[in-house]
Structures are given as C-alpha cells and as structure tokens.
Amino acid sequence: MEVIIATFFYARVSTVEQSLDHQVSQANDAGFEIDEVIADHGVSGVQHILKDRPEGKRLFDKLRHGDHLVVRWVDRLGRNYEDVTDVIRHFIRSGVTIHTVINKMTFDGVTTDPVQQAVRDALIGFLAATAQAQTEANKIAQRAGIEAAKRNPKKYPGRKPSFDxxxxxxxxxxxxxxxxxxxxxxxxxxxxxxxxxxxxxxxxxxxxxxxxxx
Structure with a gap:
C-alpha cells in the first residue's frame, strides 16, 4: 500500500492585522508546497493550547508518520514554553517533520545521535522560551501603554457612558x-x-x- 506524504501549513490568525493569505504566501515564497492549510482565527496562543483550538486539534488527527508541518514560526503553535516544547516533541516522536518559514528551521526525529538530539532539543527549548518571553514583553508594553494613556484622558476616555x-x-x-x-x-x-x-x-x-x- 502506497503511503502518501502530505505537507500541512498551520496558521493562527489572532488579530485583524494578521492575514492567512499573507502567511500562506510567505510559505510559498520560501519554497514550501502546501497540500492543505489548517487555520485558527481569533484564537489566542496564550489562552488556548494547540489541542484546545478548534482547528489546531485536527493536526493531532491528520498528521501521520512522514508528513510535514509548516508554520510561520514556533509561536503559531503556542506562547507557553511547556506547550510549545511538548507539541513539537510529540510530532517529532510521531515521525512528523516540522518546518518554520522564518529562518527555514527544521525539526525531526531522524537523528539517533544523542549529542545531535541534545542540540536539537536545546534549540527547541530556546525558541519556545523566546516565544513566551516575547509574549510577556508584549503584555508589559501593553500595560505601560494603557497606563500612559490613562494619564491623558483624551486618549483613554474609559468606557463610554450608557447615557448621553x-x-x-x-x-x-x-x-x-x-x-x-x-x-x-x-x-x-x-x-x-x-x-x-x-x-x-x-x-x-x-x-x-x-x-x-x-
């Protein structure tokens, strides 16, 4: 029986400023030939792990040994260190190869050399930690922006009254x-x-x- 290898592109489009078409175009421009696009819209990577997202959980059913998963960056899979590392390692153990569009990084379970495995796992951990750190930095910047705006009522008028x-x-x-x-x-x-x-x-x-x- 012939085994069909497929390449899936997963996107998380969490804001109106982001675009699914743009993310897919970036992947195509990077040389990836996508067989199927799976995307979650309006879903927070902080509040929802991949398994809990409407479309993200489909990856766990669809991906098979030998398949390829392409994401723009590891933060599309999650914003929490443990979530990202768990997801990537789960897919690697399942025989799935993961690719990132940014920097064209590849993670797979091909190597059996313990040193190379350690280097791979360390890199996965570093990238996952970076994703979480970026999220924390964004939260701090957002809070600082809100506090600064509150000091200027014209920029931050508060909740609109229900009465005129x-x-x-x-x-x-x-x-x-x-x-x-x-x-x-x-x-x-x-x-x-x-x-x-x-x-x-x-x-x-x-x-x-x-x-x-x-």
Missing part, C-alpha cells in the same frame, strides 16, 4: 419630581446603576460626558 446628556437631564428632572430610581430607569431606558450614578456622582458624570464629547 439628554438622558442625564431627563433622569435628573424625573428624580426631582420624586420618582424612584427603578421607575426612572424604566422610563428613560437605563439601568438602575446608571440612574444611581447620575444621581450620586454629578461631577464624574459630567467628566465622562466631556471626555466622550457628549
């Missing part, structure tokens, strides 16, 4: 007429919490309306 200036005035008029907060909320179409905020925090409400130019 017209509803704010309507709420105040109804409260002044003696209506209870629940009745006011029902009449204006706001939550009771929003009505309480308008009643109890006039300065904060005004600041929020100004930040959103409302």
């Amino acid at each position: 200036r017209l509803k704010t005035e309507l709420v105040r008029n109804l409260i002044n007429k003696g209506l209870g907060t629940s009745a006011v909320a029902k009449e204006v179409g706001l939550t009771r919490q929003a009505v309480l905020r308008i009643r109890d925090d006039p300065q904060g409400v005004e600041a929020a309306l100004q930040r959103w130019d409302m």
Whole structure:
C-alpha cells in the first residue's frame, strides 16, 4: 500500500492585522508546497493550547508518520514554553517533520545521535522560551501603554457612558419630581446603576460626558 506524504501549513490568525493569505504566501515564497492549510482565527496562543483550538486539534488527527508541518514560526503553535516544547516533541516522536518559514528551521526525529538530539532539543527549548518571553514583553508594553494613556484622558476616555446628556437631564428632572430610581430607569431606558450614578456622582458624570464629547 502506497503511503502518501502530505505537507500541512498551520496558521493562527489572532488579530485583524494578521492575514492567512499573507502567511500562506510567505510559505510559498520560501519554497514550501502546501497540500492543505489548517487555520485558527481569533484564537489566542496564550489562552488556548494547540489541542484546545478548534482547528489546531485536527493536526493531532491528520498528521501521520512522514508528513510535514509548516508554520510561520514556533509561536503559531503556542506562547507557553511547556506547550510549545511538548507539541513539537510529540510530532517529532510521531515521525512528523516540522518546518518554520522564518529562518527555514527544521525539526525531526531522524537523528539517533544523542549529542545531535541534545542540540536539537536545546534549540527547541530556546525558541519556545523566546516565544513566551516575547509574549510577556508584549503584555508589559501593553500595560505601560494603557497606563500612559490613562494619564491623558483624551486618549483613554474609559468606557463610554450608557447615557448621553439628554438622558442625564431627563433622569435628573424625573428624580426631582420624586420618582424612584427603578421607575426612572424604566422610563428613560437605563439601568438602575446608571440612574444611581447620575444621581450620586454629578461631577464624574459630567467628566465622562466631556471626555466622550457628549
């Protein structure tokens, strides 16, 4: 029985800035002939390991001994050191050869020399650690950016109020007429919490309306 060897390209497209077509084109330009593309869209590599992703888990069923798995970089497989190393080593033990588009790196289980195996495993560990370190660096940069923006309210206005200036005035008029907060909320179409905020925090409400130019 003839064994058919296939080359799979796996992509994780987690943001609108990324593109599946672009990742596949990069692989083709690098000389890879892809038989099938498997992609997860809108899935975080931090929150979801490969086995838990809708399409990623299919790789564990589809890949056979002798097949090739192409990824743009190891971070497509995961953002956690243990996850990435476990996935790569699992596929290698299954006879799958893994290729990266960036730098055209190859990982397989061909070698039986213990020294070469150690070098291979060390490189896998280094790349997996780099992927996790990059994720941590991005988190720190993101938090720093948010904190900097918060110091400039015009750049970080906070959550948009559920009420506008017209509803704010309507709420105040109804409260002044003696209506209870629940009745006011029902009449204006706001939550009771929003009505309480308008009643109890006039300065904060005004600041929020100004930040959103409302």
